[in-house]
Amino acid sequence: MIEIDVSLARSTGFHLKADLRAPERGVTALFGRSGCGKTTIIQMVAGSLTPDSGHIRVGDTVFYDRQAGVNLPMEQRAVGYVFQDARLFPHMTIENNLRYGERRTRRPRTIQFDAVVEMLGVGHLLKRRPHTLSGGEKQRIAIGRALLSQPRLLLMDEPLASLDEMRKGEILPYLERLRDELNLPILYVSHSIEEVLRLADAVAALSDGKVIACGPLADVLSRPELLPVIGRFDIGTILDCTVTAHDPDLGLSTVSFADGELRVPLVGRPVGAPARARIRSRDVSLSLSRPMDVSVTNRISGTISAITRAEGPFSEVELALSAGRLSSLVTQESVLRLGLEPGMQVWAMIKAVTVDSRPMGFHSPGAEIVSPPASRPARPAANPPQDPPALRLISGGNPPQGRT
Numbered sequence: 001m002i003e004i005d006v007s008l009a010r011s012t013g014f015h016l017k018a019d020l021r022a023p024e025r026g027v028t029a030l031f032g033r034s035g036c037g038k039t040t041i042i043q044m045v046a047g048s049l050t051p052d053s054g055h056i057r058v059g060d061t062v063f064y065d066r067q068a069g070v071n072l073p074m075e076q077r078a079v080g081y082v083f084q085d086a087r088l089f090p091h092m093t094i095e096n097n098l099r100y101g102e103r104r105t106r107r108p109r110t111i112q113f114d115a116v117v118e119m120l121g122v123g124h125l126l127k128r129r130p131h132t133l134s135g136g137e138k139q140r141i142a143i144g145r146a147l148l149s150q151p152r153l154l155l156m157d158e159p160l161a162s163l164d165e166m167r168k169g170e171i172l173p174y175l176e177r178l179r180d181e182l183n184l185p186i187l188y189v190s191h192s193i194e195e196v197l198r199l200a201d202a203v204a205a206l207s208d209g210k211v212i213a214c215g216p217l218a219d220v221l222s223r224p225e226l227l228p229v230i231g232r233f234d235i236g237t238i239l240d241c242t243v244t245a246h247d248p249d250l251g252l253s254t255v256s257f258a259d260g261e262l263r264v265p266l267v268g269r270p271v272g273a274p275a276r277a278r279i280r281s282r283d284v285s286l287s288l289s290r291p292m293d294v295s296v297t298n299r300i301s302g303t304i305s306a307i308t309r310a311e312g313p314f315s316e317v318e319l320a321l322s323a324g325r326l327s328s329l330v331t332q333e334s335v336l337r338l339g340l341e342p343g344m345q346v347w348a349m350i351k352a353v354t355v356d357s358r359p360m361g362f363h364s365p366g367a368e369i370v371s372p373p374a375s376r377p378a379r380p381a382a383n384p385p386q387d388p389p390a391l392r393l394i395s396g397g398n399p400p401q402g403r404t
């Protein structure tokens with residue numbers, strides 16, 4: 001477990017009082033608006049900024065403990081740090097940039113040079129110098145350099161922030177690979193909900209120097225108190241699924257979850273691999289009886305747990321599922337016409353199921369579909385479909401404005 005319980009008063013009047021726990025595996029996103037204190041926390045974990053009080057522990061290692069008088073120097077913390085900008089050494093070749101971290105560490109070399117080069121797809125760049133690389137390529141080298149310092153923890157502070165949408169789309173699959181293939185905890189700072197949805201296993205949501213929610217991604221993002229932080233982004237429902245079958249002739253895959261199965265356009269992951277599906281509320285319609293003669297493939301039965309008035313003429317109907325909750329945005333008129341009430345059994349229909357292969361709003365060849373908490377290697381999706389999805393195996397992209 002990574003335990004961070006710190007406070008700090010800045011000369012500018014900013015006061016951080018953050019208490020969070022992150023698992024020692026997978027990606028934990030520190031998420032929140034600009035200025036809420038994400039970088040401040042990362043700097044404290046790295047050791048470049050000392051809290052006024054509190055403690056920071058990573059597993060058995062105490063990085064900082066004010067009461068016990070412990071403040072481990074940066075080099076003994078063994079954290080890899082990836083910044084918004086790559087900060088490569090301009091006079092060194094790419095290979096020497098990569099090997100820089102490797103040469104300086106005294107830790108056992110569990111992460112090998114060749115493996116990092118392969119994982120990040122940078123073999124063809126090794127002899128070049130940083131100024132000849134694109135922004136996305138530079139950032140991959142910065143990630144590689146951090147990995148080769150053999151960190152016990154990787155800190156990534158908005159590693160995609162300086163890249164345009166196209167480059168973000170290119171680099172995300174590499175981040176997914178390192179999440180899935182390395183047994184390395186990652187604290188990932190972002191103010192992009194799309195990135196968080198795609199990459200994170202756990203989330204610590206921050207607002208004004210405080211942690212307002214912390215825990216597994218699906219739990220945290222479904223909390224209403226996060227609305228001011230996330231804004232009006234329709235997160236919908238996040239379901240952790242398993243790929244159970246592929247049907248290339250029909251161009252469909254089947255994924256299963258606690259309440260049944262979903263048919264989705266072909267998923268670029270092997271059978272048995274985890275896959276995270278996102279279903280936007282506006283893409284879920286409701287029926288009182290089991291829908292038979294409709295084109296919609298995915299039908300899930302659930303009990304209405306809550307109905308909340310949303311903006312304008314809409315209401316959000318929440319269904320309790322074994323896998324969590326499924327939310328549907330319907331008109332208030334439909335609520336009245338169907339007599340919807342908490343406790344009623346209804347059927348949810350989810351149409352236009354597809355894989356979102358356009359992370360960050362752009363098509364990206366080879367983009368991965370999903371971001372499950374996984375230890376299995378990911379595979380690129382072949383010929384990803386182009387239509388905007390209703391149910392998306394998460395990659396992101398702004399949801400279209402239509403609704404069902």
Ligand SMILES: Nc1ncnc2c1ncn2[C@@H]1O[C@H](COP(=O)(O)OP(=O)(O)OP(=O)(O)O)[C@@H](O)[C@H]1O
Binds near residue numbers: 012033034035039191
């Ligand atoms: N060196 C500093 N001295 C005083 N105040 C600072 C310093 N650095 C940052 N701050 C303030 O601390 C607060 C938190 O900053 P921080 O960089 O942690 O935010 P953030 O959530 O990472 O924001 P962003 O997403 O914009 O990077 C802000 O109000 C900022 O102005």
